[in-house]
Amino acid sequence: MSALTAALIPVFGVIALGWLLRRTRLVRAELWGGVNRLCYQALLPALLFSTIASADYDGLQAGPFLIAVTLGFVVMAVVSLALKPLIADGPAFTSVFQGGVRWNGFVLLALAAPAFGAEGAALAALVFAPTVPLINVMCVAVLSVWGASDRAPDLKQVAWRIAANPLILGCLAGLAANLSGLFQDGVIADTIALVGRAALPLLLLAIGAGLDFSALKARPRLLALAVALKLIAAPLAFYALGLAFGVEGVALAVLVAVGATPGAAAAYVLASEMGGDARLTAGHVTATTLLAFIAMPFWIWLAGG
């Protein structure tokens, strides 16, 4: 059994468990809000901090990797925008757009350490810092143009939400600790590392609890298009950019894997708030989460990881 397969089984198992818990009403749908909030406010920032703070980035090609990964999301935004003439329905287009550019980094983070080692986890954690603000700005812009909501977006609120995003703060604090050599060990580092250990199990359970199979029936052709954008076009684009920037080895495998991660539930929240097609987005997140278990190993294998 390859390291990747061995890592995929528990990840898939925990997502399935989360779905089962919601489905059997052992942990009812409305209770998951608190779990998501805890992940987002405390556990994930802690995990990003301790992964980045203690990582050794020497010889990891972090520079070219970060440029390629950031450009990858820009390319995906351009490709998605080019599809606008084909999709007359504005809200549905915003869901296709979000489907094309959003990524669920935590599925990758769960796989990275067991499949690619500490190096892979270190690189995967780094991706959040530049891409979380970039992707959010792009999605908010597209939704404010084509979303069904009449309210103009409160730009101040959007800017504040990005500046105070706990994931970005966790990454930046981790980078500062890494560069300054502070908080490498001791009580604070230990506490944050312990808190971070809970991030992935809880988040994977929450991803499972959020799966919505009934939404798969909504707009099958648009859904197929958005899924193809995420699981076929995106990994291809990231792969090409990686080759263009001379990224190789583990870094190339992680880069392509970033492209092949499933859609993220954050897209659903934004679609509900700003007049996107929330049901199409729910279907996209569900479909890509399931299909990613075929797509991710395939693309990683292709990239030689």
Next chain:
Amino acid sequence: MSALIASAFAPVFAMIALGWLVRASGLMDRTLWSGVNALNHRVLLPAFLFVMITRADLSGDHVGELALASTSGSLIMIALGLAAGRALGLKPAETAALTAVAALWNLVLTMALAERLFGPDITGAAVVLPGVVLGAGAAVAGFAASQGAGPRAALQRIVRDPVLIACAAGMAANLAGLARLPFLLTPLELTAAGTMAVILLAMGAGLDFAALKGRLRALAAAALLRTLIAPAIYLGLALAFGLRGESAALLALAGGAPAAAVTYAFAADFRSEPGLVAGMITLTVLTSALALPLVTALALMI
């Protein structure tokens, strides 16, 4: 040794403080924590116990002595809780709370500390299993009886409790040799990996300093039983059963740990003074933070 103890205790209690801070600062209010608590009690803690018990080597060194010492400790603490309630002239619901807090120790905190002190290979199944079954059984029976609910209601609550079901299932899986099936256990192991941190954070979020006002006698008795008398008894039992080193320290940790957070859920289910139980849990977290490092150091010296 003091450095080792500081490096083990400080982060564990810091996580509790962090959970309190996340709630008290308004980042996550009480209603949001109810989802986390439900997940803890119904999923994370059962997964943690199931994996630990399924994987436990029941033929290892001192397993029998540890289990006997833990069982005796629980029985003695139940008796002391009941006796203290009578001696102090407490009401039945107050005595039930005192007995539950005396007998049911916080096993997640104990295992988190044991892991930090002795490494990830330490298995506490022999200490944890009797402690949970007897402590939870006594807590539920006490709360039910104090509210006039019959033994049937108590039994129904016990057989439906996810934590106790997980203990029974883990024991069955251990005996059936299911530890050899990685496909079954790895997803549960990944789930269980999040248990310690989330439960400690939720414990902090549940701290209720307002519940410390009034009923000083019941609160003081709980702190005394949980933080001073229980570790002395568990250390005495360790000596009596010839346990030393890590085994003795594991028992001391169990003896001096704060009250289990789940006690509050049991009390709330039977509407048996949950406010008092919240105060007792809060107080024992504080007193344990002070006393437990000393008790552990003492246990490692004998």
